[in-house]
Amino acid sequence: MSATPHESDPHDEASAPRSLEELLAAIEAIEAPSGKVHFEEILEAVGWRSFGPLLLLAGVVTLMPVISGIPGVPLLMACFTLLVCAQLLMRRRTFWLPAWLRRRWISRSALHKGLGYLHRPARGVDRLFHRRLAVLTGPRGVQASALACLLVAMSMPPMELIPFSANVAGLTLSLFGLALMVRDGLLALIAFMLAGSSLTLVGTALL
Template sequence: MTRTSQESVALTDLIDRTVDVARQDTLRLGRVVDTFEQTGFAALIMIPSAAVVTPLSGIPLFSSLCGLTIALFSVQWLIGRDQVWLPQWLGRRSLAGSKVREAMTRLRPAAAWLDGHSHTRVRFLFHRPFRFLLPLSCALFGAFMPLLELVPFSSSLLGGAVCLIAFSRMTRDGLYALIAILPVGAVVWALYALVLSG
């Protein structure tokens, strides 16, 4: 895989490029990575997390696949890799291109709103020691998605949080990361405490 560069990219551009890539009958995850790896880990994480927010999350095991992908990319982002590693078995996972196009098209109005309402703020999140908080949060939220597989569409909450964190990193607008991390982090911690007490 080639080097990632963490380029700034508009969310609508990311969605439009995903729609273009999905014009083939079947879209493999490896093809998505090949297309977006040079835009950085945040952009790569945005694609599966956005997909989980859509009705695609109702497909059996789809949320688990996206969660594992998010966690894998987030860990690589966290440890500072400059190249993307994707297992062959995961790269071969595929979905009907028509379903991906429909899902991404539904997200475009929300993406346009986010693009129009973001600017540089809450910048401390992008500097030491806080800059590790974003990839760590994405890794944890992605890892929790398979656990929510039995509750249809529940993983969409975590997918939305990861979307906002990735968007925050791409635009350097830390406000969206705070909006995502604080409430969702509290819910995840409450669930974790509940499991321990049980």
């Protein structure tokens, strides 16, 4: 069965998380009677048409201690980021993801345990950032962020062989996502610098 693209929903942007704490709360609120939380359910909770929260989601999943250690998770997040960023750069009005990616799942208990590690730092992070340097989070800034994240996603598969490098990639995606959510250009600038460091780290290790 082929996956169908998600149509643009005018309510997505309005209801999308506007902070890291809101993102964590949206994921935790997912009902999972079977004990399994499918990736598509997480995307529905976060907002399919909200680029910032989707990037933040990929970064947070890659950073979570309990979840990022599961074999294949960095690769899964790389595929997700690559598809979303590529489609944004092509200026598609809808995001398409294959069924095999949307149907992946994680146990609700493992998910909540991983999220539990992030609540305290999330509160501190959300207090630090606000709107500034708008040019870096405007239309051209979003395109530049998508290109940078696409390059980071392409470098993530070999990162599974380099200790802690996947965490750097996760932090980079998280910063880009948060910067676009709160329109903080200074945070976007830091994310660009971290993306450059991440790509340099992988390139150096592979040469």
